[in-house]
Amino acid sequence: ASPPPRRDRSPLPRASSSAAPTFSQELQRNISTSTMVKISKRRLGGGASSSSHCRLRRILLIAIAIAITIYLFLLRLLLRSNSLLPDSNKRGGPPPKPNAKSSTSQSPRGEHEDPPVVIAHAVSLIKCSKGPSVAGFLDAAAVLRHSIHKNSVHYRYSGDPSNNSTRSLSSPPSRYSYQMYAIVHTSCARHAEVLKRLGYKILVRDHPVKKEDIRGEWLRNHIEAENCCGSAEFIKLYAYHLTNHPVAVHWDMDVAVLRPLDDLYDVMIYPPSHPRNVAARKRIERQHPEEDWPETVDAFLTRDLTSAQPWERRTAVQGGFLVARPDVATFDAYIDFITEGNYTGGRGDGTGWAGLGYGGFQGAMAYQGVVAYYYDQLRPNTAVELNVCRWNQVAADVVWRGPQRMEEHHLQCREHPRTSLPDGRPDYASNTKCEDCRATPVAAVRTAHYTACKKPWECKIANPRVPRDKRQVYRLENLVNVTKCMELVRE
Numbered sequence: 001a002s003p004p005p006r007r008d009r010s011p012l013p014r015a016s017s018s019a020a021p022t023f024s025q026e027l028q029r030n031i032s033t034s035t036m037v038k039i040s041k042r043r044l045g046g047g048a049s050s051s052s053h054c055r056l057r058r059i060l061l062i063a064i065a066i067a068i069t070i071y072l073f074l075l076r077l078l079l080r081s082n083s084l085l086p087d088s089n090k091r092g093g094p095p096p097k098p099n100a101k102s103s104t105s106q107s108p109r110g111e112h113e114d115p116p117v118v119i120a121h122a123v124s125l126i127k128c129s130k131g132p133s134v135a136g137f138l139d140a141a142a143v144l145r146h147s148i149h150k151n152s153v154h155y156r157y158s159g160d161p162s163n164n165s166t167r168s169l170s171s172p173p174s175r176y177s178y179q180m181y182a183i184v185h186t187s188c189a190r191h192a193e194v195l196k197r198l199g200y201k202i203l204v205r206d207h208p209v210k211k212e213d214i215r216g217e218w219l220r221n222h223i224e225a226e227n228c229c230g231s232a233e234f235i236k237l238y239a240y241h242l243t244n245h246p247v248a249v250h251w252d253m254d255v256a257v258l259r260p261l262d263d264l265y266d267v268m269i270y271p272p273s274h275p276r277n278v279a280a281r282k283r284i285e286r287q288h289p290e291e292d293w294p295e296t297v298d299a300f301l302t303r304d305l306t307s308a309q310p311w312e313r314r315t316a317v318q319g320g321f322l323v324a325r326p327d328v329a330t331f332d333a334y335i336d337f338i339t340e341g342n343y344t345g346g347r348g349d350g351t352g353w354a355g356l357g358y359g360g361f362q363g364a365m366a367y368q369g370v371v372a373y374y375y376d377q378l379r380p381n382t383a384v385e386l387n388v389c390r391w392n393q394v395a396a397d398v399v400w401r402g403p404q405r406m407e408e409h410h411l412q413c414r415e416h417p418r419t420s421l422p423d424g425r426p427d428y429a430s431n432t433k434c435e436d437c438r439a440t441p442v443a444a445v446r447t448a449h450y451t452a453c454k455k456p457w458e459c460k461i462a463n464p465r466v467p468r469d470k471r472q473v474y475r476l477e478n479l480v481n482v483t484k485c486m487e488l489v490r491e
Helices: 023-045 047-083 131-150 186-197 217-225 230-241 262-269 275-283 328-340 367-378 470-479 482-490
Strands: 118-125 177-185 200-205 248-251 255-257 299-303 317-324 383-385 447-449
Touching: 118 131, 118 186, 118 230, 131 177, 131 186, 131 255, 177 186, 177 230, 186 200, 200 230, 217 230, 230 248, 230 317, 230 328, 230 367, 262 275, 299 367, 317 367, 317 447, 328 367
Parallel strands: 118 177, 118 248, 177 200, 299 383
Antiparallel strands: 248 317, 255 447, 299 317
């Protein structure tokens, strides 16, 4: 058999018009004609539908691209804003500015109402002569503000076990907002800008009472020698001017807030019969829980038991912490009796303000003395004394260990006894049941005050500066517990 003919891939030769078409040429012509007809039909009958579908696909793709772009932009913006906050603060936000609604006449708000009640938190910058100390206090102002933020409505605890916090696991979020204030003495005005950048509203103020204005001769001649700041310390009283807030808290800068203070605010803001007020009174740890509550509470404070002596009836207020109801009339009352200057030198009965025993202890002529005298004598039964081991905790020994009157009062509580013998004399023998603040668990502490433990930025805890100074050695060996101090520093 002969081999099959090789398939020729060259195009078919064009047929002459006069020649008869072959079968293959006819088939090709029919196929081409059929294809042209179908294409023409699609163009004439289905062109509009195809064009519409293309436009819809194009619009959908554009919309998806826009949505992805917006999502990536918002995600980047969120990540950038979080990177500006401290690691433990990324779930919070800046507090709203105080407004007229946050006044003493406003009605309390519920947990889910917006905006929340704004509490004023104030510090005072009084003396600025020592550069390194001022730098430390400005750093402390940043720490204080951060600790207040962490215990406000603006912070949400993450529950991360790596967080070095022993108290937040059991602390509910606060219902209250905050606004920071810095009362800056005119001599320290150059530091105001730093505090402003930390989020503080700046109030530059001079002495509300100057030495030459005091009518009492003894006080006028001695007040500038009072620790730490003489008459300049009275600028702290300007916290009572923050009347656009229902509550104002004045802090020393060397303080950290460890747990929310909602219970104190609830008692001062809600009526006495309100369930929140009633519940808060049951939870608040008072120094003397056996005493009746005032119907209306205008202040919460702690006493400076570290400097108290068992036989003294009057004890200073610890000036690093005061929760008060702002009131210009209260401020004016302070100024009136300070200007009068009815103060007797010395310590003990018959000394101090109005000769009632408010004299001789640390700060007696200045802030710690005037606040104690005001709430004890001029406005009795309006302030509540809080437990010193939990509120404004200085972690210091509150037991008398001498050296004076060892035979009479050794190992008694530094606070004067609250009970008396049948003949009316103080019952010193039973005055031994006081909590050792050096052993109070950190988880139970609400605010820490770095005074007996010394300032963290000064690094004075571990060793006395001058080993030959027996007072410093005594402080480290007896007054404080170094381990407890370090625990509070870590907080």
